Amino acid sequence: MTHYDLLIIGTGSGNSLPGPEFDDLSIALVEKGLFGGTCLNAGCIPTKMFTYTAEIANTPARAPKYGVSETLDCVDWPAIRDRVFGRIDPIAAGGEEYRKVHEDNRNLTVYQGIGRFTGPKSMVVATADGDREITADRIVIAAGSRPAFPAVAGLAESNPLTSDSVMRMERLPGSMIIIGSGFIGAEMAHIFSSLGVDVTLIARSPVLLRHHDRDIADAYTQIASGRYRVKLRFSTGRVERRDGRVFVSGRVGDAKETLEADELLVATGRIPNSDTLDVAAAGIGTHPDGRVMVDDYQRVLDPQGEVMDGIFALGDISSDWQLKHVANKEAKTVRHNLLHPDAMKATDHRFVPHAVFGDPQIAAVGMTEAEAQLKGLDIIVARQEYAGIAYGWAMEDTTGFAKIIADRETTEILGAHIMGPHAPTLIQLLIQAMSTGQTVRDIVDTQYWIHPAMPELIENALLQITG
Ligand SMILES: Cc1cc2nc3c(=O)[nH]c(=O)nc-3n(C[C@H](O)[C@H](O)[C@H](O)COP(=O)(O)OP(=O)(O)OC[C@H]3O[C@@H](n4cnc5c(N)ncnc54)[C@H](O)[C@@H]3O)c2cc1C
Numbered sequence: 001m002t003h004y005d006l007l008i009i010g011t012g013s014g015n016s017l018p019g020p021e022f023d024d025l026s027i028a029l030v031e032k033g034l035f036g037g038t039c040l041n042a043g044c045i046p047t048k049m050f051t052y053t054a055e056i057a058n059t060p061a062r063a064p065k066y067g068v069s070e071t072l073d074c075v076d077w078p079a080i081r082d083r084v085f086g087r088i089d090p091i092a093a094g095g096e097e098y099r100k101v102h103e104d105n106r107n108l109t110v111y112q113g114i115g116r117f118t119g120p121k122s123m124v125v126a127t128a129d130g131d132r133e134i135t136a137d138r139i140v141i142a143a144g145s146r147p148a149f150p151a152v153a154g155l156a157e158s159n160p161l162t163s164d165s166v167m168r169m170e171r172l173p174g175s176m177i178i179i180g181s182g183f184i185g186a187e188m189a190h191i192f193s194s195l196g197v198d199v200t201l202i203a204r205s206p207v208l209l210r211h212h213d214r215d216i217a218d219a220y221t222q223i224a225s226g227r228y229r230v231k232l233r234f235s236t237g238r239v240e241r242r243d244g245r246v247f248v249s250g251r252v253g254d255a256k257e258t259l260e261a262d263e264l265l266v267a268t269g270r271i272p273n274s275d276t277l278d279v280a281a282a283g284i285g286t287h288p289d290g291r292v293m294v295d296d297y298q299r300v301l302d303p304q305g306e307v308m309d310g311i312f313a314l315g316d317i318s319s320d321w322q323l324k325h326v327a328n329k330e331a332k333t334v335r336h337n338l339l340h341p342d343a344m345k346a347t348d349h350r351f352v353p354h355a356v357f358g359d360p361q362i363a364a365v366g367m368t369e370a371e372a373q374l375k376g377l378d379i380i381v382a383r384q385e386y387a388g389i390a391y392g393w394a395m396e397d398t399t400g401f402a403k404i405i406a407d408r409e410t411t412e413i414l415g416a417h418i419m420g421p422h423a424p425t426l427i428q429l430l431i432q433a434m435s436t437g438q439t440v441r442d443i444v445d446t447q448y449w450i451h452p453a454m455p456e457l458i459e460n461a462l463l464q465i466t467g
């Protein structure tokens with residue numbers, strides 16, 4: 001049994017914690033997989049490298065409307081894949097080597113293997129060289145989440161792809177069924193349909209991206225339905241793999257239907273890794289969905305809601321949001337609170353934005369119109385089309401728009417939803433305004449807006465609110 005001052009489980013956002021401020025502590029860092037966690041190895045970064053490639057592949061088909069004629073001659077999947085992982089894999093390997101051998105990390109020991117709690121401050125790590133028992137005064141749980149499989153007959157046996165495996169496939173399939181129409185479903189459908197795969201996207205709900213503002217979800221569903229096969233209200237009953245093909249049977253209302261493809265991708269959410277970590281053995285409380293219970297200071301709670309001494313959690317394993325910028329923000333809180341136990345700070349979760357890098361792109365922050373209405377707020381809703389600003393004319397955009405929801409009297413920005421080119425960049429201005437308490441009146445007339453740049457989309461929407 002080896003004792004440490006600090007034990008960190010997970011090298012996603014958890015790996016950002018050790019630094020010079022912790023040089024006087026002995027640290028154990030436990031990781032069962034690739035260094036860098038989901039975002040680097042199987043999440044945000046590779047997917048966005050693929051979505052960018054998808055946009056390049058789409059360019060020739062969209063060129064004629066600008067009077068330009070181009071052809072798409074070849075989609076070289078191994079070259080596409082190897083560009084992505086040829087950049088990412090060395091970063092993961094470099095991060096691992098840095099923690100293991102660099103003198104900056106002489107106070108840190110890396111344990112490679114699956115960690116499992118055996119008590120509140122003790123753990124066994126199953127390494128290639130056998131079990132290692134470790135204890136620590138303080139612990140940070142940053143063990144993330146993994147793809148969830150719905151209870152569908154034959155699904156597991158049919159060996160489906162998940163976001164962990166789909167981007168590293170040996171060859172591009174001719175056709176692919178995707179179950180799940182959230183973030184991953186939308187991004188993967190965009191990527192693979194753009195690369196020439198015959199995609200069928202299955203949604204249980206009447207729209208794709210159903211948690212988005214209804215105007216956005218409706219518009220996205222309509223556009224997506226023109227790009228690949230979209231099956232709405234499809235209830236999956238059974239999956240079977242035969243003769244190298246996968247068959248997905250289900251119902252749309254009373255009608256039975258069987259879909260068929262070369263590959264199946266499951267994108268039906270992610271579950272926290274609290275079970276495999278056996279947090280119950282440490283007396284740690286979990287929510288019904290498996291998330292570790294934490295307070296605003298990222299301190300872990302027991303099942304009664306009492307703060308557990310010296311145990312923190314961050315990111316997907318404990319958060320309401322499975323987003324990298326949230327995991328990073330929570331890691332900053334944990335770092336501060338480890339260093340300043342007498343002056344802890346809380347994580348600011350007031351305005352958590354997100355983006356879907358689909359086709360078109362989507363970004364959102366704050367309330368949807370329906371949420372604002374449910375709260376009984378007196379709101380004003382502005383909607384500005386890309387087609388109504390000069391840069392939108394340049395792009396010939398006919399579908400994009402920004403929707404801003406504000407308090408009618410104070411002009412406080414309550415929510416913003418953008419669908420169209422560069423939506424994740426355009427929304428930052430509104431995230432900043434909301435986070436710093438600036439109202440529509442504060443920002444619309446007090447600055448120049450570069451003409452004819454894309455932020456005019458936001459300016460024009462804001463002007464509708466101030467009248
Ligand atoms: C396909 C995809 C695309 C995404 N795109 C985006 C995006 O564009 N923007 C965005 O904000 N977010 C995105 N996300 C979400 C983002 O990747 C996660 O929210 C983020 O990576 C979570 O970080 P984390 O540190 O909490 O967990 P992780 O990065 O998952 O790190 C947890 C680590 O703990 C290790 N671990 C787990 N259990 C154990 C154990 N028992 N013992 C030892 N080690 C263990 C794991 O191997 C892992 O390395 C995406 C996710 C996916 C799957």
Ligand SMILES: NC(=O)c1ccc[n+]([C@@H]2O[C@H](COP(=O)([O-])OP(=O)(O)OC[C@H]3O[C@@H](n4cnc5c(N)ncnc54)[C@H](O)[C@@H]3O)[C@@H](O)[C@H]2O)c1
Nearest residue numbers: 150180181182183184185204267268269270322323355356
């Ligand atoms: N751009 C980004 O920020 C980004 C990209 C990818 C993933 N992520 C993160 O990763 C998380 C996981 O992504 P995800 O797309 O798997 O989850 P998700 O929660 O976004 O979507 C899952 C979808 O699957 C559906 N579903 C669940 N069970 C089903 C079933 N049996 N049959 C059919 N549909 C079913 C749900 O209704 C939902 O629409 C996201 O919540 C997000 O936080 C973020």
